[in-house]
Amino acid sequence: MSGALALVGLEKRFGDEVAVDGISLDIGEGEFFSLLGSSGCGKTTTLRMIAGFERPDAGSIHLDGRDLSPVPPHKRPVNTVFQSYALFPFLTVADNVAFGLRYQSATPEEVRRRVDATLDLVQMGKLSKRKPHQLSGGQQQRVALARALVLEPTVLLLDEPMGALDAKLRKQLQLELRSLQRVVGTTFVYVTHDQEEALTMSDRLAVLQGGRVMQVGTPSEVYSQPANTHVATFLGTTNLYDATVTEVGAGSVTCRVGGTSLVVSPGDHPARVGEQLSLMVRPERIEVSPVEATEAGSTSNLLEGKVTTLTFRGAHTAVLVDVGDLTLEAEVANVHGEPPPWLTAGSPVHVRVSASALRLLPTGEPIG
Numbered sequence: 001m002s003g004a005l006a007l008v009g010l011e012k013r014f015g016d017e018v019a020v021d022g023i024s025l026d027i028g029e030g031e032f033f034s035l036l037g038s039s040g041c042g043k044t045t046t047l048r049m050i051a052g053f054e055r056p057d058a059g060s061i062h063l064d065g066r067d068l069s070p071v072p073p074h075k076r077p078v079n080t081v082f083q084s085y086a087l088f089p090f091l092t093v094a095d096n097v098a099f100g101l102r103y104q105s106a107t108p109e110e111v112r113r114r115v116d117a118t119l120d121l122v123q124m125g126k127l128s129k130r131k132p133h134q135l136s137g138g139q140q141q142r143v144a145l146a147r148a149l150v151l152e153p154t155v156l157l158l159d160e161p162m163g164a165l166d167a168k169l170r171k172q173l174q175l176e177l178r179s180l181q182r183v184v185g186t187t188f189v190y191v192t193h194d195q196e197e198a199l200t201m202s203d204r205l206a207v208l209q210g211g212r213v214m215q216v217g218t219p220s221e222v223y224s225q226p227a228n229t230h231v232a233t234f235l236g237t238t239n240l241y242d243a244t245v246t247e248v249g250a251g252s253v254t255c256r257v258g259g260t261s262l263v264v265s266p267g268d269h270p271a272r273v274g275e276q277l278s279l280m281v282r283p284e285r286i287e288v289s290p291v292e293a294t295e296a297g298s299t300s301n302l303l304e305g306k307v308t309t310l311t312f313r314g315a316h317t318a319v320l321v322d323v324g325d326l327t328l329e330a331e332v333a334n335v336h337g338e339p340p341p342w343l344t345a346g347s348p349v350h351v352r353v354s355a356s357a358l359r360l361l362p363t364g365e366p367i368g
Helices: 043-051 093-103 108-121 137-149 167-184 195-201 219-224 229-234
Strands: 005-014 017-027 032-036 058-063 078-081 155-159 187-192 204-209 212-217 239-248 253-257 260-264 276-281 286-290 302-312 316-323 326-333 348-353 359-361
Touching: 005 043, 017 043, 017 058, 017 212, 032 043, 032 195, 043 078, 043 155, 043 187, 078 137, 093 108, 093 137, 108 137, 108 167, 137 167, 167 195, 187 195, 195 219, 204 219, 204 229, 212 219, 212 229, 229 239, 229 276, 229 359, 239 326, 253 276, 286 326, 316 348
Parallel strands: 032 187, 032 204, 078 155, 155 187
Antiparallel strands: 005 017, 005 058, 204 212, 239 253, 239 276, 253 260, 276 359, 286 348, 302 316, 302 348, 316 326
């Protein structure tokens, strides 16, 4: 089983609306690849074109070098798991999973063997005689997954399959699905609008907006090194400011944000003096400390401010600090279960931001 998928210049319109606008992606064999974006960004339409449910207006789809354009949906070596599991209510779990095998000329013995093995894989073997209405939402999701996997597809497409589940169960099944994908080795293409889900499960992901690809990379690359402001703000929480480049050195860039001067690592963007860019920093990369406890050393990017708002969030406290005409959101770990005693609204604090934590970004332009 291979499963290398190549999307080349895919376009799709519905009337005057451009749903997919020239998407090109290479998805590796055995990769867990996610299409991430908000509603209407083109991710489900792209998935449906891979499945053959929609025909591209332009571009092509290749699986292991084979052009899928002339191949009808039911003959493509792909299968799809939808958000609505579409289980047959009058069939048992085992019969639901076995349904597609009747079109593969499998013997009764082979059907039984493959169904039993797949149900054991998704931890549903003991419930094989139940009907769908006797299952929880998570169990139904496992059955839908088994029904797709039993056909041994080269590529498995998953269209927000956990969207109907509660948050706790969704987190549990994220880990289970990721572990299962590693065991079976099938290429997974996963559609979601949930940033945490994509970061947790993916080998790589593509962030989409307006039918175009904004960035492709590993979860850590896309989160820590966003290509533009759209990716930075879509993935997680970020501080984002307008900045003007005032100095460019061999290993650093100095920029002015409001009335504050900050030193930034050069990054990927070749900054020029006078250029207007965006400057971002993630809250967890900002160090907050009481003024009297700040250690002596470099004063680069060491700022003094005043705490304005504290928001308790369990493992950490979100802190808003006014620094001159800037407001920074930072995170302080609740090591003892609550904020440290020195952290109170109105208290003066020092804020330190390393040059490597800051990133200069262009506006939200696609990668190509």
